[in-house]
Amino acid sequence: MTEIVVIARLVPDLVEELEIAPSGTALDLSWLRVIINEFDNHAIEQAIILKERSGATVTIISPEAEGVEDMLFTTAAKGADRLIKLTGIGEEKPTNLSLAQTLATMIKEMNPDLVLNGVQAHDDITGDLAPQLAQLLDMPYVGYISGVSLDGGKAKAYKEYPGGILAEMEINLPAVLGIQSSEEPPRYVAISKVRQMMNSTSIEEIQSSELETESGVVIKRMYLPEAAERAEMLEGDEKEVATKITSILQDLGLL
């Protein structure tokens, strides 16, 4: 049976306002709301699609965060087989390298054929997780994938390039792939199914090794973009604004 491992992370929800911690060099996590990393959600969907297509067991590993249990049970309702919460994540965001190290130790024992992860996470500042993990697992890595099939020890994956060009890549298994989008948009599962999973499935907890929060790169400060760079805001009711836009269009010689 094909073994697929997916790493799913929760990241700051950009619907909410973000704030900087008193230190001035990190996000204020106490006030942060987190949400599944959209690319990771696509990675989960891709794993489930592969399972539906040709059978596989799918393991989801997620670093602990507010709401991570709900997220894991949701993946189970979609069809994931094994749920693992990585505990021991401290107050500060660990570096991806140290996260990759602890994940690599766990994943080696699982002996997977395929490891999927979202290609990037928007809050990363010290590199991407998936290629770092691939390096530690001594597996090949290809990112920006939007479609995967498995065939006899190899993966055929479509990598996206600018301009809508796709590169069909042949990758020796086991491999790590960075998913950009799944073949179908992530599916919906009814909450009642998720709740059922809460009663019938369990989440394994695995303690991470000591995690680093500093990478050698010195973060001098984090800040919100300065307002001075912003657009000239057109004010007024809809009609007034429409008139203003129209006169800009006229100035540009478009009407």
Place this chain on the structure above:
Amino acid sequence: MTQDIFLLIEHIQGQVSDISYIMTAAARKLAQKEGGSVIGILLGSGAEHLKDTLAVDKVIYCDHPALAEFTSDAYERTLVSLLTEYSPRAVLFGNTTLGADVSSSLSTNMEFPIVSSCIEVTESGSLISQICGGKIMVESQLADKTTLITVNPGGYKPEAGQSDSTPETIKFSPPDLENLKVKLSQYIEPDIGDVDISQEKVLVGIGRGIQREDNIELAEKLAELLGGEVCASRPVIDQGWLPTSRLVGKSGKTVKPNLYISLGISGATEHTEGVIDSKTIIAINSDPDAPIFDIAQYGIEVDLFDLIDPLLEQIESVKNESSG
């Protein structure tokens, strides 16, 4: 470790990507501070001429059939060997579908610290990165060893990294590139027949805020009135509402129209990097904090569905006046 600043020149199907020139401009700033040269790394097969337009001081060129087109495994093996030999101050990679495949794994392999999503190098040599969809800026410094940097487009114009004078070439012998674990089978071109948005003078861009497929006709109507076309950010493409040929931004197209009107696009860097060179950007979004307002000349904070009808009416009436 030398004080030189390296950058990985990106090319696909014989074309140097814009990001290579943008990185050249950023590397120049860093080299001025660190006191080294700007050196391009060019990996290819019979591709030495690709260096000609780059404003770098030197190019290290490595030729091998397995390097003809990018694959992560061949590139990584070559880069490990090359960086071990040269030990530069910093290496710049595009935060692109190409650069991001090798930069982070190299960082792990060689134990070089890495900084992501850099858009600018300041006068004092600090790196400015943009994360969280453009909502957070980070200022950082090179580590005390070779530092890898991934560069987002947006901070520099490609022209700033172009030059007519041909840089000197240093040849580098490839390492063993047998038994590669990743192979390129073929490129698949997008469906032709659709419009080429990179050539359009007027574009109406739509994002998640368009909400439903049938709302796209509103954007199409606006584009039609202005003699342009509709393009989109990724959420719209992922839903299958528009073909991939209409995707703007990372892994989509870079567009440079005279006018770009964005409807309901929040302005994550993945999208804005493809529109930043538009002459005029008018952004319409209901979120006053949307980062799209940082790159637009004009912004309107409004529910786009409240504005679109009066706007269409107004434009139509002006057009009728001028034609009648």
Place this chain on the structure above:
Amino acid sequence: MAVNDIPQHPPFTAEFKESLFNIPEGEKIQTCLQCACCSGVCPFGFAMEIPPGRMIAWMRAGILDEMLESDSVWMCVSCYACTEVCPKGIPVTLALMTRAKEEALLAGNVPTELQSALEFSDQYSNPLGESSRKRADWAEELDFEIPIIRKVKRPVDVLWFVGDYASYHPRVKNVTKAFAILLNKLGIDFGILGSDEHSDGDSQRLAGERGLFEKLAEKNAKILSRCEFNEIITTDPHAYNAFKNEYPQLGFDFPVRHYTEFLVDHLDEITPLFKENGKAKVAFHDPCYLGRVNKIYEAPRQLIEAIPGVELVEMAHNKSTSLCCGGGGGGMWLDGFRWEKAEYRLSEWRIKEAVAVKADILAVSCPYEPPRFEDATKAIAGAKKMLVKDIVELIVDAIDI
């Protein structure tokens, strides 16, 4: 390790049919006369491949798979017109249509736009995908303080459950602010839950997401059980319906009134405040969940008739025959889907009726309605000058604040 099987084919099976009989009065389905009144009265019946009457016929014939192939259930606006008209008293909306939606949703057959509204409801406790922290931001646009219960930490007489669209939608927020102004003017001792309020979940329930409804109800019940108040009032008939009829079934009992009932009790205090107000013909649109479902027909009319200069006129469909605005049963999140199927908007039908009785103003009392009907006035001949106003806006416009 047990392998978690992915259900491939969803179950419009014999078990589904049996399950319908477990719903209160669901066994009445067996008494169906096949008179087709339900399909005939259904505002989207013409666009359904399998309208409710045919669904029952097919189930009897054991044809269940075909029902699944069709997405007719997503045309249902849960307006209760079928339930109201059925001569055998079959609870068509609840026992058949809602259950069928639940089944389709369990099978993962969900239109995309509905999917995101449901995901937003789970993530942000509102279907609009707005920050839950900004739920009470509308209150900042007023020049007096709106008491948020967690902050004032005292019992209140009236707990105002604001609701989703009333909290976030730019047009509906005007109604919300008008209601706040009126409560303030009347000196009512009230408070709101602010960012602790969650979607009432009723429309999600009627869109087939019962699990989500229960989850949201539990969250609301938890926070409400920590507050001291005498009753809940709301401008949202869907929230009203949830508190009145659905939450008690989950064991959450809170006294609730729709704001029209509440204000009728305060008419003696409101009437002296009215000023000279001009003249206008006002047609009233009965919201499905105020009228047909909860039989409140008179309170809104009493309020309208109390406003000086107003002449109340009745449209062709009124009270128990009222037409749905198209927003019910998940309709707020299925406009694109339904337009594709039917190329028709129920809100436009309603505006045509308002034009026919020469109404200057269409009065409404549900937060789904102002944006839907305002849009429709732009599309219908003769309706360009028609105003769409919530009753509370009409009242506040007619008094000196």
